[in-house]
Each structure stands twice: as structure tokens, then as C-alpha cells.
Amino acid sequence: MMARLTLDEWLARTLQNRKFMEAVSAVKIAPPQEGSWKAIPGWVHPQLRRVLETRGLRNLYSHQAEAVELVRQGRDIVLMTPTASGKTLCYNLPVLQSILENPETRALYLFPTKALAQDQMHEIHGLIGDIGADIKTYTYDGDTPANARQAIRKQGNVVVTNPDMLHAGILPHHTKWQKLFMNLRYVVIDELHVYRGVFGSHLTNVLRRLLRICRFYNAAPVFVCCSATVANPKSHAEALLERPVALIDKTGAPSSARTFILINPPIVNRELGIRQSALTPARKIAGELIENHIQTIVFTTSRLNVEVLTKYLKDRFVRGKPKDDQFVTGYRGGYLPNLRRRIEKGLRERDVMGVVSTNALELGIDIGDLDVCIMAGYPGSIASTWQQSGRAGRRKGRSCSILIARSNPMDQFIADHPEYFFSRSPEHCRINADNLLIFLHHVKSAAFELPFEKGERFGAEDLEEALSYLEEQSVLHRVGDRWHWAAESYPADEVSLRTVNPENVVVVDATEAGNHRVIAEVDWDSAFTTVHDEAIYMVESQQYHVDKLDLERKKAYVRKVDVDYYTDAMTYTNVRVIDTFDSSRRESVIVEHGEVQVVRKVVGYKKIKFYTSENLGYGDVNLPEKDMHTTSYWFTVPKDLLSSLPYSQAEIIDGLSGLSYSLHHLAAMILMADIRDIDRCIGDKSGEWFVRRGAGRRIIAAGSGGEGEGPVRIDDFDPTIFIYDAYPGGIGFSDLLFTQHDNLLASARMLMRNCPCSHGCPSCVGPTLEVGMTAKDAALAILNIIASEQ
């Protein structure tokens, strides 16, 4: 048997390998960092100090020392230091100290997921056990048994929960939590970067409610926030908490040397612009590393990919061994908690040499430090990339991160511009806590918790006007200068913090008459495109035919079928400008952002054959239009400029579509948003004309008029590309895109130019089957006339 290679040896050998290096688009080596330490402060309780010392902690990292000192002084802080830099001690230490000084002290910890809450419990239980004091910590979430809840409310010194539970389970019952609120000294919000977009906008409102209740009980807790890398930790924390926050972002933890390798798999079909799957190199590299007992974590972008890759690796390493051998294993949400705990332990103790995971392991679950991190696909943001990458990295020696690009525009942009990627600051976290719908939901919940008094403030909006609106809606009742909740419902149940529309459509399998079963739930917005009448809906690769979508009862009745096609809904979107907030002229185009009305309608569907993607026919769908007011960024191209280009009408439309495709993807990348958080449309500003996909290719249709009007020509209007918030009321992406207009267009140009495909592919302007053969050229030509090169 060959001697095993160390990571250094493997790297040296691999980076010499010409075949391997052909696919490598960049290698970057970061030098090791020295640590910086400070003595444990003198005020730390001797019992606590002893426990730290038995754990080998005679000193604190400089950032830990700074953090505990500020928290001790009652300052609100946000801490941004890398993975595994001992962030949890920054809040556990002052919290435990304060409980030792006064056993009545209470602290509330918020984590975005139950798994993280469990992990944190594990850690703090360890500390408390060693201190030997009577300090009670509990998790309080949907799984907490009813008979344990009373004890938690009355006795828990540290209550670990999530924002959803705080919103629906704790705040509306604050009188039962009297003891907690009267003695609340600390609120810890970990993984702060998760709270962006809709979720973050909700959290700010939940915190506004929390603080109202704290005021009622005369409590003024100190907030301790922790975040992974983001561009704006301080302003994000201040936006969430709506108060000044001190930033600590200089780590004192040492780090090892790190090699970062960026791989772009070879093109296998130039015509269609298809590259080798990112899973192929991931499997090969992970296999080699694990064989050498170099502990490796592979992140994939979907649960399915976790299972596929795990199977490949298990086939290689655990064949013939007992089935539960965890030398290599998968890890994702959906695994049972004790299996997850076993895997985490195996990783810490290095019994597990390889793990394939979704981003479930990206957040701060303690799995020790691994040697290599492979990312099969760009995780969607710079911040996530560094976060995942941070899973590998021992205090000493070397670690390595490998990012393998897929075929989509974001991944390809990065593979083509490694220098841009490495020099880029991570993304901004944005929220819009005063999104009116979100705000209104929480005003209701807040009124349920405590009547509003005249002159009270709740966010930046005009509260009194919202209150009188709710009074007219007959949910509030005003007596003198107070507004009381006056309805039978429980408002916190009406809104979920994480989804856009809390209403769901239930999918009912009616294959067997008399034995109807619910097989899935689809959120309200997707229901229109996925479970319309006659659609083929798939669950775990079983096909179901939708017999009837009953919107009133919120049910879709389906039955099992076995057909050789799937369906793809055809929708049209029509955007009309209601109000322009700001406007500027760039070259010959007008760039604006403001409020828009978006009308969406599913008009039909295509039947598409599996494997060949052959179009087997069309059907009509008759569903109501959906009308939404939101915010948008847009720019308008003068028609005269377009008509000077050497392309036909149809080709120009395709070019604009291709351009909007790449802008949509790049905007998501810049915003650190999910691609579904924003959407796109081409039309004119009045909503009179818009571009929609017909049965064949794109056509221009009238916004309000019916069918059958004569063909409209592109030179009848000035086409406008809209990139808008997909949430009613908007989440605040639009003004950022407005300021990023030049950057966005320049990125699109780089992306298209450097894309090796001949006519367009999913990596740049979209697949040629959809946008036609000239879209890429036309899109570039349009870019040339609307944005000059720097």
C-alpha cells in the first residue's frame, strides 16, 4: 500500500498535474495569521475562571476580551470574526458571570434554526456543568413538550429559541413570561447575516415588539449580535436593532495558511454551452483526499446532490463494510437529530473522514476543524463562500478550499473573474423594516400584546395613521388615547416570518376514491404555476396529474400517472410605473427606481418530453391575475437607438430578453439575494405594452387590451427593463440596484464577452432554445450603445 500523502504533499503534487491545472482558473494562497491574546479580565468570577483554565484558556483572544468588556459595560455590540474564532464565549462569559452575581438574571438567545439552538445548548450545558452552579438553560421551540413549558417560563436563566417562536409563542403570552422579562439582561442574536431581506425585515419588527414589552416590565437588555462575514455588519446590526451598536471585527484568533483553488469544469457541448457537472470533479478530488485520510467536507447546492455524491463516495470507500459505517457520510436537513449529532461527533473526533452536506453545516454547528472544503457550485454569495470555506482551517498547518463552478451566470462570472472575486467585499445585508405589509402585521401583533398609546413610536412610519387604518378595519378599538386589540383572532398566527405569503395550497392525492391523502404543500404564489389544472406535479419523482386546483378551498386534487412529459407554465408579467423616486441619465438611457404595479397571469402551459425536451403541445390555464405593488429599478432604452442596430425586430426583442436574463442573475449576486427574491420584465413604463413569451417565441403584447390586435412593433415604444422586488411593498433592493446600475451593466458585458459559448447559453443570456441564435450578439450590441466601457 502506498504511503498516505499529507495535505501539503497532495497539494504540491496536484498543482503540478497539467491535466488537473487545465480546469483551474485560479490558485490563491493566503499566509497564516498570528493570534493575539489578552488576559482574562479581573472581574471574572473565580468559578468561571477555573472552568476556562481547565479548558486550557488562560487568555482570551483580543476580540473576545474586547467583546466581554464592552458587554460588561452595557454596550450593544456586533461581532464579526471568522468561523471557529470563539464567538460564543463572547456572550456566554458575560451572561454566566452576570448569573453568578445575581441568580435571577435572565438571557434570551435567538438562533435562526433549531439545530443551531441545540448545538448552543450543548456548549453552554458543558460550561455550566463544569462551573457546578445551579444555572438553568432550556431550549424553547415547537418541539418543547407542553408539560415542560411552565418550568422554562419561570426558571430558565438562559432561554434558547428562534425568532418564529418569539414572535408567535412568547411575545403574545408575555404575562406568562413575566419572570423572564422582568429580569432580562441580555439578548443574543447569532448568525445575524441570516436576517436579511424579508426575514430580517420581520425580525426588526419582532425586536420592536420585544423592546415594547421589555419597557412594560422595566427591563433594558443589552444586545450581543454575531455575524459571519458581511460588508456592513455595523449598519446591518443598527438597522435590525434600530440603535447604535459597537463593532468588533478584528479577530485575535490565529489561522493557518490557506490555499484557494477555483475550478471551471471543461465544456462538453459548445453549442449549448454545457459544461461537465461540478459533481464530477468534486467526486474525484474528494475521493483522492479521503483516501489519504485528509478530512474533507463537500458542500453541494441541493439535497439531491448530497445524496448522489454520498452514494458515489460510499460506493468507493465503504463497500463491504457495515451499512452504517460513517467513514464517509451525507448530512442535511431531514436527517434525524441523533444521526446528525453522531455525525457531528464523528467529525470532531475524526472518525468521519468525508462529509457531503448542504449549507446545513455552513452555520456555526461545532464539527471541529477540517482540512479541506470543496464547494460543488458557488454557494450564492461571497459571504457564504467564506463561511463554508471556514469549515476547513486548523490553527496550525495548512488548509485548502476548492470552489467548482457550475454552468449558471453567477458561477461563470466568478470563474472568469477570479481577481474580481477575491478582491470583492462580501455582500451587503439589506432589510426594509418599514415595508408596509410587514409593518402592519407587526403593528397588529404588538397591539395584541399591549395597547398602543398616543405618541408611541414603532418604526419610521406614521404609526397613528396605521392605527386608525386598523381601527377602520375593525381590528383595533380606540378609547381615549389608547388603541386596544378588538378582534377574536390571534394575529401572530396570520404571518410567517420566513415566507412571503403565509397561505398555502394543499396538494391532495385523490388516486383512490375515499382515501384522499395530503402529499405536499405549495405556497400560494407557486401554486399558480405548479399545480394549475392539467399540470404534472412531481414529488420524489412520482408524477401526479392535477385534476383540479380549487383556489377557494386552497386545495389541488391530483392523481398518480405515468407519462413521458412534464409541464412548464407560461406566464405573462406586466409592469406599470406608479411613482418614480429617483431618476438619472446614463449615456442615452434613463435609469430610475420607484413604485410599480406588477400584474401576473398564468395563461397556459407547455408539455415537454423528458430527455429530448421536445415540445408536445400546449394547453390553456384560466386563473385570476395577481396584482402586486412593489418597488423596482428600471432603465429605458430609446427606440431610435435600437432601430439603428442591424437586427430585426424579433432579434432585438431576443437581445433585450437575453440582457435582462443576465442582469437578473447578476443583480441577485450583487444583492446577496435569492434569485426568486427579485424578478424581471420588459415593457414600457405605462404598462401599455410588454414582452411575453407566446406559444413560439417572444411577442409584444398589449397590457390591458385583449387578444387579436394587430402586431405591435418594437419601434412603437421605448422598451424598459424592470428588475423588481418579488415581495409586495418591496424589501429595499431597488434603490441599491439603482446606484449599482453602471456596475451591473459592466458585469453583464464582461460575463457575455468572456463566455465561451457561441450564441448564448445558460451561463450568460439564457439557453438558445429560449432566446434564439442571435440573442448574445444582439444583447452585446445593445450594451454597447447604452453603456460605454470605462
Added chain:
Amino acid sequence: MTVRDRLQHLTGEYSGKDGKQEKSRDQVMGDLRRRIETIMARRPDVSAGPVILSSRGAFALDDVVEGEEIATDMGYFYRKIRRLGGNHIHGFYTVDEARDIDMAAAALLAGDPAIAESSVDDIIFIDTETTGLAGGTGTVAFLVGLGWFEGRNFVTEQLFARDFSEERALLCRLLDQIERKKVIVSYNGKAFDVGLLATRFVMNRLPDELSAMPHLDLLHPCRRLLAHRLENARLATMESEILGVLREGDIPGSEIPRRYFDWLRSRDARLLKEVFHHNHLDVLSMAFLAVHVARIVRPNLATSGVEWRDVLAASRLLSDRDDIDGACRLLEGLILSCGDGNLAIEARKELSMIHKRRDRWSEAVVHWEIILNNRPGDLFAVVELAKWQEHQVRDYRRALDMVERAFSENPGMPEWIEAALRHRRDRLLHRLRLAKV
């Protein structure tokens, strides 16, 4: 655009094109008025009373609900008091009879010995009407009905918050009244009313004197003792089936929150008449149910109106509470009173098992044999006798006789019993063979 305009845009309430404009305040009130008229039209029996239109033009509260405004340091609230004399009849009982609550029995039912030390005059009956069932801090008790015995009378006092601003004064009065009493009696009050009031006290920064008081929640005993033969354990069911009260002009509990919200907006007091009536009857029925359930567990007093099968249920409750003597007393009384009827046989079965658990075999055997005399071949009795012969007397022959008797006299017995019996027979045959060797 104002916040309101923007909200109307976002929620789709406003649609300029269709000309569907926002509802004006007048329209809202118009809708409300129409709804009130519909409610009144539906219930002519109640609104038929002499309702006088007050000078203010609406139906004023004191014209519809006879009561008075009470001024306190904490503000105002509205109160209605009624006194029912000893001869007042509510279903099968008079107030004089209802007053005769056996406090020892009440203590037993509540599982709280402190109650036995109190007298009937220490009891306060409580029932609340609230703005919803959702619980949490946004639900308010706007009407608190109290009841107590005073001399030969039963007094009810209904405290009503005409608006949210009167809640504090109402709660203070409630605290004053509670201070004079020692025991709470409610129906589902442990799970609902007391918890809700506890929240209201905190919200108004008042002490919660209620939660720690001895409390007999009648729901639990009613469920155990009575619901076994009824459709459900709701107070309304108990009232009609047990007390024989037929409510007239009542309103379903689920409509009450809506009535209060409508009252807040319209100030039309007709909406409240039935709510006060409903609450008053609830308090009254509670008091009368209390005497009834207490009689079931202590039937040695005047036992009219008590069903013997409820006594059987009571014996099981006592036995679960480890009050074995109490259970035996009930069962023996039952056997004496019911002769050899089915209920007596059920009682003998219960009693025999109590004896068996306490190793009082001879007493148990007597019961089994009596059962067998009355019901030849009774499966329970033969099987128990077979077990006794096999394990205590160790007369395998007789035990086998019993098993055979069970088989021959119970054709079509359930399969699992048959299997167990067959198993017993095989074992007995085996033992007999061993004995011969």
C-alpha cells in the same frame, strides 16, 4: 401618498379602475346597523321586552340591562346585581337545596383538603365572558359573573367593562370580592378563566390573588361522573340533562365576542341583553351543579335526583384518587339500594376487585358467587373464581370446572378471552397430570 392610501393599494382594497372606493366610516356603521337589525329580527322573543329608546337616541345600557354605574378610585364600570330567594327554582332544585353543598365532598372532588375546612358561604362562583378563545395577552374578560350564597339568597353580581378603559376598575372590584371568599368554583376555570384573569391582572399591574386560591373546577368531576352518559361535557349539556333547565332566549357562546365588538362600535345595548342573561345562567347553573356532583360522591344525605350509574362512576373516581374507603362506601350503598339489578352487579364487580387487590379473598368470593347466582355463567365471575381456585386454593380440578363452565355457558365470547381461557385450561390440565404422577 399617505400610509393609509399605500396600504389600500398594497392590500388590493383600492382599485381605481373599477371605481370600488374605500368604505367610508358611514358605510361601515351602516353595515353594522344592518347586522344588528338582523340579529334582533332573528330573536323576537328577547327584544319583545319593553325596551325604551333613551334620550340619546340609541338603546342605552341601563334601559336594557338593569344595573348601575359604579365609581371607584380606579375609574368606572357597570354592575348588575340580582338576588334569588330560597324558593327560587332552577330546574330540579331550589336555591335552598342548592345551598346544601357538602364541602367534604367538594374537597374530595377538587383534590384539595383545604376546601373541607370552608363553608358554603366561603364559595365564590366565577364565569367570564371574553373577547375570544385564542388566549394570550390580547383577549379581555369584559364581563365577569360572580355568585355566592348570602343568608337564604343566591346573589349574582355581574361586572361589566363598557369599554377597555373600564377593565382596571372592574378587576379591582373583582379583587375586593375575592378577598371576602376562600374557595373558587368554576366550570373549566382552571384551564381558561383563571389563567385569562391572571394575564389581565399582570397587564393592569394588579396582584393576582386568584391563581393560588383553592379551586373546584366542575368540568373535571362532571366529565368523570356525568359525561359517560351524555353527548359531551359542556355546561349547557349538564344544565339541560342534569339540572333539567331549558334556556330561553340564549345566545351561543361563540357569538359573544362579536356582540361585544359590535357594542363597542354602535353602543346599541340590545346587543348585550342576551350576553348578560347567558352569563347569569352560567353562574347559576354552576352553583346548582356543584350541589349535584357533591351529592353523587356523598349520597348518604338526601339522595333525590342522583342516578345510581353516576354513583358507580364516582366510586371509580374515588378509587383513582386512592380514597378506597370512600369508594367502598359508595359501592356498598349502591348494592343495598339496587337489589340485584345490573347496576348492583356492576358494583359488585368493582367492589370485588377492590377486595381482591387488598387480599380480602373471602369478601371477593362472596360477590363472585352472588353474581354467578344471579347471572349463571357470568364470564367475569367464573374467570375470577377460576383464578382464585387455581392460585389461592390450588384446587386445580375445581378451577378446571370453572373454566369448562365458562366455555359451555358463553358461546361466541370474544376471541382474545377465548384464547386466554384455552391457555388457562391447558395449564390446569398439565398441572393435574403432574399431580397424578
